[in-house]
Amino acid sequence: MPNDKMPLWILTTGGTIEKIYDEFDGSLQNRDTIVKNKILQKLRLPYTEIHVKSLMSKDSLVMNEKDREFILNSIKYHEQDGYPIVVLHGTDTLEITAQFCYENYKEIRVPVVFTGAMKPLGFDDSDAPQNVIEAIFAARILTPGYYATFHGKLFKVPNVKKNKSKGTFEEIA
Amino acid sequence: MPNDKMPLWILTTGGTIEKIYDEFDGSLQNRDTIVKNKILQKLRLPYTEIHVKSLMSKDSLVMNEKDREFILNSIKYHEQDGYPIVVLHGTDTLEITAQFCYENYKEIRVPVVFTGAMKPLGFDDSDAPQNVIEAIFAARILTPGYYATFHGKLFKVPNVKKNKSKGTFEEIA
Amino acid sequence: MPNDKMPLWILTTGGTIEKIYDEFDGSLQNRDTIVKNKILQKLRLPYTEIHVKSLMSKDSLVMNEKDREFILNSIKYHEQDGYPIVVLHGTDTLEITAQFCYENYKEIRVPVVFTGAMKPLGFDDSDAPQNVIEAIFAARILTPGYYATFHGKLFKVPNVKKNKSKGTFEEIA
Amino acid sequence: MPNDKMPLWILTTGGTIEKIYDEFDGSLQNRDTIVKNKILQKLRLPYTEIHVKSLMSKDSLVMNEKDREFILNSIKYHEQDGYPIVVLHGTDTLEITAQFCYENYKEIRVPVVFTGAMKPLGFDDSDAPQNVIEAIFAARILTPGYYATFHGKLFKVPNVKKNKSKGTFEEIA
Numbered sequence: 001m002p003n004d005k006m007p008l009w010i011l012t013t014g015g016t017i018e019k020i021y022d023e024f025d026g027s028l029q030n031r032d033t034i035v036k037n038k039i040l041q042k043l044r045l046p047y048t049e050i051h052v053k054s055l056m057s058k059d060s061l062v063m064n065e066k067d068r069e070f071i072l073n074s075i076k077y078h079e080q081d082g083y084p085i086v087v088l089h090g091t092d093t094l095e096i097t098a099q100f101c102y103e104n105y106k107e108i109r110v111p112v113v114f115t116g117a118m119k120p121l122g123f124d125d126s127d128a129p130q131n132v133i134e135a136i137f138a139a140r141i142l143t144p145g146y147y148a149t150f151h152g153k154l155f156k157v158p159n160v161k162k163n164k165s166k167g168t169f170e171e172i173a
Numbered sequence: 174m175p176n177d178k179m180p181l182w183i184l185t186t187g188g189t190i191e192k193i194y195d196e197f198d199g200s201l202q203n204r205d206t207i208v209k210n211k212i213l214q215k216l217r218l219p220y221t222e223i224h225v226k227s228l229m230s231k232d233s234l235v236m237n238e239k240d241r242e243f244i245l246n247s248i249k250y251h252e253q254d255g256y257p258i259v260v261l262h263g264t265d266t267l268e269i270t271a272q273f274c275y276e277n278y279k280e281i282r283v284p285v286v287f288t289g290a291m292k293p294l295g296f297d298d299s300d301a302p303q304n305v306i307e308a309i310f311a312a313r314i315l316t317p318g319y320y321a322t323f324h325g326k327l328f329k330v331p332n333v334k335k336n337k338s339k340g341t342f343e344e345i346a
Numbered sequence: 347m348p349n350d351k352m353p354l355w356i357l358t359t360g361g362t363i364e365k366i367y368d369e370f371d372g373s374l375q376n377r378d379t380i381v382k383n384k385i386l387q388k389l390r391l392p393y394t395e396i397h398v399k400s401l402m403s404k405d406s407l408v409m410n411e412k413d414r415e416f417i418l419n420s421i422k423y424h425e426q427d428g429y430p431i432v433v434l435h436g437t438d439t440l441e442i443t444a445q446f447c448y449e450n451y452k453e454i455r456v457p458v459v460f461t462g463a464m465k466p467l468g469f470d471d472s473d474a475p476q477n478v479i480e481a482i483f484a485a486r487i488l489t490p491g492y493y494a495t496f497h498g499k500l501f502k503v504p505n506v507k508k509n510k511s512k513g514t515f516e517e518i519a
Numbered sequence: 520m521p522n523d524k525m526p527l528w529i530l531t532t533g534g535t536i537e538k539i540y541d542e543f544d545g546s547l548q549n550r551d552t553i554v555k556n557k558i559l560q561k562l563r564l565p566y567t568e569i570h571v572k573s574l575m576s577k578d579s580l581v582m583n584e585k586d587r588e589f590i591l592n593s594i595k596y597h598e599q600d601g602y603p604i605v606v607l608h609g610t611d612t613l614e615i616t617a618q619f620c621y622e623n624y625k626e627i628r629v630p631v632v633f634t635g636a637m638k639p640l641g642f643d644d645s646d647a648p649q650n651v652i653e654a655i656f657a658a659r660i661l662t663p664g665y666y667a668t669f670h671g672k673l674f675k676v677p678n679v680k681k682n683k684s685k686g687t688f689e690e691i692a
Contacts (some may be wrong), residue, residue, distance in 0.1 A: 016545060019545075021638055023637045023638055026535060028545065028547060119542055122643060164543070167542050167543070
C-alpha cells in the first residue's frame, strides 16, 4: 500500500515551542497545545495521519523524574501501534528526557524523534515550523530508536546536547 | 568533525516554486531564483552551508531534452565535491527529469533530491517552504541515489509520479 | 452610544486584490471574494460591524458600463442604511468606476471609499491588507462623498488616477 | 504639490508593541525600536517620508512624570517642522501620557496620534501592524490636536481609556 496514509503520533509536553502570549498580563506561558492550529493546519501531509496528544504543558526547566516517567510510559503505550512518534519538548532539558528514555527503555521498536524550538510558535520568525517539519519527515523514514532533529540536523540519542550560547543543539563526539 | 557545517548544493531550474508576480501585467513568471530571499533566509541551518546555483528559470512544461542534459551535467559537475544536491524543479515534468538522470547516470555518488511546489513561494500558504525544508533535511542523511521529497513523503526515483488531480506526488508500486 | 459597533459595508467587485491562484493550471483568477478569510479575520475591529457583499468577481479591465451601473445601484441601495461603504475594485479602472459614481450620483449621503491592490491578497507581501485597513478606517471618519485610499494616501474623487509606472495612485492637481 | 512626500515623525517609547523575545532567557523585553524592520519595511508609503526616533524603550507601567515630560518635550521639538507625529506607547498608561500632553500643551499645532498594541510586533497575529497603519493614515489627514487610534477606531484625547477586560480602548462619553 505505497500511498496509504501512515499514522504518526505527536506527543506534546510544553516548552518554549508552545508558549502562548497572554495579552492581559504580558507573560508567555504553557497553557495548552497549539501545534495543531499553528503548524499542522498549514502543512500538506497527504500521506501522514497525525494524532496529537498533549501529555503536559510544562516549561522543561520544571520537569521532574515523575514527568519523565510519564513521558516514557506514554511513548511505550503508543509504541504498541507500531507507528512513529514525535515528542515536542522544551529545549532546556530535552537531552535529559531523551537520555532518560534511552537508558530506561533501549528496546524501543519505533522511531521516536524529539524536537522543540528556541522561539515560540506564535512568532513570525519562530524556528518551530521548521523543526516540526523535519521531525515528522525524519520519524517517517528512520529505523526504530531515539533521535532528535533540530535546525536541519539529525542527532542520535544520547549523542546530543544543547549549545546554549549558540541557541541550537550539537552532537557529542 | 560532528558539528562542522556540511556543504549542500541547491540547483534551481524554475517551475511553479519560483514563479514571481509581475505587478505591471499581473502575470506569474519564472524570472530569477528567489529561494534565497524567500526561504533560506528564514531557516536556521547552523550545520549546513548552502550554495544556490540557478541553472535556468523555466516552466517545466517547456523543458526539453537539452535542458535535461544540462541539469544532469550540472549534477555530475557538482557531484565531484561529494556533497548532497537538492534540485528545485517544476512539478509537471519533475518525474521526467528525475528519470532522465536515473537512466543516464545510475552511478551517482551523492544523494540528489528533487522537489518543487504546487503554489509559488510568494504566497502565504505556499507548500514550497515545507518541501524545501524536507529536501534539505533528506539530502543530508540519505545514501547516494536519486530521490524526490514532497508533502512529507520520501520517494525513490524512478518510483514516483505526479498525481495531478490530488495536487501531489505518489509512489509507483 | 460612543462605543457601539458601527456597521460598514464592503462591496467587492474582483480585481487583482482578490485574484486566487489555481494550483491545477497555474493561473490567477477572480473566482470568489476572499477578503473575509484573508484579511478581515486577521483584523481587530471591536467597534465595526462589517458586512461583505460580493457584487461580481471581475478583472477591472473587462468591466463595462453595465457593471458600473450595477456597482452604483448597489451603492445607492446600501446608502439607505446610512452606513459607510468600502468598494474593493481592480486598480486598472478604479478611477473610471469612481468617476462614474461621482458624475451620476453626486448627492451620495455616506462616505464611499474605493481601494484595491497591486499584488493579490494571497501573497505574503501583498499591499491589500494595508489598503483595506486604511479604507475601513477612512470610511468610518470621513464626511459623505466619494474617496479612494491607497498606500497611505487619501484621495478625493474625481481627483485621482493610477500611475502605472509607479504602481500606485496619484492626485490630479 | 499634491503628490509630494509628506514628512511624518514616529516617536517610539517602548511598550508591548516593541517587546522583543530573548531566546536565551525566554523573556519579552523592551530593548530597542523594531518598528522599522518589522512594520515600516512591509508598508507601501510612496507619499509619506517617515522618520523614526526612539525616545526610550520602556514598559509603560514603569514610566514616570519625567518620562512623560520628555515625551511632551520631544513632541514640542518636532512640532516646529509642522509635520504630523505618531507616538508608539505601551497601552497600560497610554491614556495618562496622552492626557498629560493635552493638559500641559493644549496649543499643539500638528496632529499627534498615540497608538500601541496588545500583542508584540513579532507575533504573527499581532495587532501592531494594523494600529500603526491606522495611526499613520490618521496623522496625515487629521487637524492639529491629540488623538489615539486603536483597532479601527479614532479617539479624541482626553476622551479615551483602556478597557482591560476587552483588550482594547474605549471612548469616554
